[in-house]
Amino acid sequence: MKTVAEITNNMAYAIGTEGYTRHFTGLIFTDGVKQLRQDADAFWLVDAIASYQHKLKKVEFQVWELQVNLETKKAVLTMSIDSDKPYFVTQKIPYTDFPLKTVKFHVRLGSLDGYNPAWVLMLPSED
Secondary structure (H helix, E strand, C coil), X not given: CCCHHHHHHHHHCCCCCCCEEECCCCCEEEHHHHHHXXXXXXXXXXXXXXXXXXXXXXXXXXXXXXXXXXXXXXXXXXXXXXXXXXXXXXXXXXXXXXXXXXXXXXXXXXXXXXXXXXXXXXXXXXX
């Protein structure tokens, strides 16, 4: 796992993507998400977000946030569809060594080829 400074520095450079990676569930994610999951050893985080997508097929834009209590090592993963409404998904994480206090993601319905719809997970700076 990289240091917090290295992780945040790499995230600062995520301003678009040149490539996409397909998760085994079909969710596609950007280079920035791929880098973050490698830097923070957070493969589980992409798995957690991907695991909800079959239930959210009609939600074209999702905001995911992981909030970590760095002292207790507990976290909460939430997903909202509108900032004025309650969370649509809330998952408590009993233990994590994720090094950042918070991180956000967007999932947006898009298309990689212009024809076939695809759900894309990205950092907000890549949106």
